[in-house]
Amino acid sequence: MRYSEMFLPTGREIPSDAEVVSHQLMIRAGMIRKLASGIYSYLPTGYRVIRKVEQIVREEMNRAGAEEVLLPLVQPAELWQESGRWVHYGKELLRFRDRHDREYCLGPTHEEVITDLVRHEIKTYRQLPKNLYQIQTKFRDEIRPRFGVMRCREFGMKDAYSFDTDEEGAGITYGKMFNAYNRIFRRCGLRFSAVEADTGNIGGSFSHEFMVIAASGEDSLVFCNVCDYAANIERAEIARPLQEKIDEKNLLPLEEVYTPGVRTIEDVSSFLQVNPQDVVKTLVFNADGQPITVLVRGNGDINPIKLKNYLGCDLLELATDEMIYQATGSTRGFAGAVGIKTEIIADYSLLELAMGNFVMGANREDYHIKNVNMGRDFEVKAFADLRLVKETDHCPRCESTLKFARGIEVGHIFKLGAKYSKAMRATYLDKNGQEQYMVMGCYGIGIGRTVAACIEQNHDEDGMIWPMPLAPHHVIITPVNINDKSQLIAAEDLYQSLRGKGVEVILDDRDGRAGIKFKDADLIGIPLRVTIGPKRLAEGKVEIRTRKSGDVETLPLKEATDFIIKCINKEMSCYA
Numbered sequence: 001m002r003y004s005e006m007f008l009p010t011g012r013e014i015p016s017d018a019e020v021v022s023h024q025l026m027i028r029a030g031m032i033r034k035l036a037s038g039i040y041s042y043l044p045t046g047y048r049v050i051r052k053v054e055q056i057v058r059e060e061m062n063r064a065g066a067e068e069v070l071l072p073l074v075q076p077a078e079l080w081q082e083s084g085r086w087v088h089y090g091k092e093l094l095r096f097r098d099r100h101d102r103e104y105c106l107g108p109t110h111e112e113v114i115t116d117l118v119r120h121e122i123k124t125y126r127q128l129p130k131n132l133y134q135i136q137t138k139f140r141d142e143i144r145p146r147f148g149v150m151r152c153r154e155f156g157m158k159d160a161y162s163f164d165t166d167e168e169g170a171g172i173t174y175g176k177m178f179n180a181y182n183r184i185f186r187r188c189g190l191r192f193s194a195v196e197a198d199t200g201n202i203g204g205s206f207s208h209e210f211m212v213i214a215a216s217g218e219d220s221l222v223f224c225n226v227c228d229y230a231a232n233i234e235r236a237e238i239a240r241p242l243q244e245k246i247d248e249k250n251l252l253p254l255e256e257v258y259t260p261g262v263r264t265i266e267d268v269s270s271f272l273q274v275n276p277q278d279v280v281k282t283l284v285f286n287a288d289g290q291p292i293t294v295l296v297r298g299n300g301d302i303n304p305i306k307l308k309n310y311l312g313c314d315l316l317e318l319a320t321d322e323m324i325y326q327a328t329g330s331t332r333g334f335a336g337a338v339g340i341k342t343e344i345i346a347d348y349s350l351l352e353l354a355m356g357n358f359v360m361g362a363n364r365e366d367y368h369i370k371n372v373n374m375g376r377d378f379e380v381k382a383f384a385d386l387r388l389v390k391e392t393d394h395c396p397r398c399e400s401t402l403k404f405a406r407g408i409e410v411g412h413i414f415k416l417g418a419k420y421s422k423a424m425r426a427t428y429l430d431k432n433g434q435e436q437y438m439v440m441g442c443y444g445i446g447i448g449r450t451v452a453a454c455i456e457q458n459h460d461e462d463g464m465i466w467p468m469p470l471a472p473h474h475v476i477i478t479p480v481n482i483n484d485k486s487q488l489i490a491a492e493d494l495y496q497s498l499r500g501k502g503v504e505v506i507l508d509d510r511d512g513r514a515g516i517k518f519k520d521a522d523l524i525g526i527p528l529r530v531t532i533g534p535k536r537l538a539e540g541k542v543e544i545r546t547r548k549s550g551d552v553e554t555l556p557l558k559e560a561t562d563f564i565i566k567c568i569n570k571e572m573s574c575y576a
């Protein structure tokens, strides 16, 4: 392409609403423009990178035996009512009515549509397994769109759905997708990890997220320092401690103490001069309209996702003042297990180190109780892993220490089991003529988010540094002065020669200062830049600069094409 003909509006100014580097650079390098909150247009350079990611995804999905389809964006409410998600999906689902007053939504994901398609076409085990994917626009009415295309409302996703006869087959398909995802993200030049994850709105029994490690990531991850355990903090397990009982003779009598206005764990522990781990936090939650009391040691926090999964409820929030008053007869900040009028469940931390004689709220405004003991003073219905993992915890598999990192979720694969096939009656006849539910899996990749994540990992103060497989163009040729005939002719020759060999090349034919052209080339992140200047050209030579290393190679113009092709192939093969 000739730069002068391209639609490539670059800029030096950092947009005020762009908090992360990828968002800033995508705007500055003319890749995207915002149309409305969370809704973006891709300009030619941005769209070229998008298509490169899509192509890698396509090749690897096809290699893994999946077939491409294209499903509608607009979906009828009936299908979502059948699966139950019309009610459960929440406000991210954008709903509307057509002129006949029929209800529809914009697809945030396509489990319903694909299950409907497959249930009508697949009748027997002979037609299974099947794995179908699409690369298509999704709409999710995100509460807080931010970071440009990283968390937007309209975005491109590759989503695949698999149908197997049984769990074993579904496990094999899941493994194939796991491997395909590893290949995809490696080919995109990313440093990433697959971590165990919560299944959220999609559901199912088990899932892995593919996380690009980056400080700007919205997710917190834990990794074992020794074994290969890795998980999203939302899911990271904490092993049940060995249960020790406090010796009965050490139990002290209950003692109510006056603690005026002292509500938080920090305040209670400093007021009463006790360690936070000797205070028990009593939290009343509203789970689908029912109050439930949850206990955790004062030096830990409840993980609401673990709690919601444990309770199996749809709605979970901290109880209102009204609900707290009904359960405790007191105000927020003074709840305790002794005499509370709800069921009580407790985190495993209450079993650690023979916990006893602890402090908790007295269910009376401005009072706490000392020397509370489980069993003697109140009953716990069940103990469970409900706590958020922290730095001092140990690996649930091998008990080694853990390390933490931030990550950007670029892909997510799920074992769905029969969640959708049961709800929507997607069945097949097995070898014995018996009707069985199909066992499903689903597998998503955010295309735009992958591009943004790649920029988060590959940039410097001058701009983006594309790994060759995603680079919008491989080479930019920069004649220092296009008014110098010999420079222009040399540049034109090299341009035609590279184009003839299929190299994606820009000829910067703008009549402007070389410094500005170099700055743009760096900002856009083109991996190789050929500088054609008067001094070198007089010797028949050009300079080739590598964006990533800054290394400059000076070589005869006539060798430039072969050299460039070699560089491209060499870097491409690193990611293959």
Ligand code: ATP
Pocket (backbone or CB within 6 Å): 109, 140, 142, 149, 150, 151, 152, 153, 155, 157, 200, 202, 409, 410, 411, 412, 444, 445, 446, 447, 448, 449, 450
């Ligand atoms: P998140 O936890 O980040 O909201 P999710 O768990 O809702 O993501 P999935 O339903 O697993 O996402 O969707 C599959 C993939 O689609 C994600 O791994 C991510 O790459 C991408 N994705 C999801 N939501 C968005 C969004 N709002 N903007 C851009 N990409 C998204």
Ligand code: MG
Pocket (backbone or CB within 6 Å): 200, 209, 409, 412
């Ligand atoms: Mg997810």
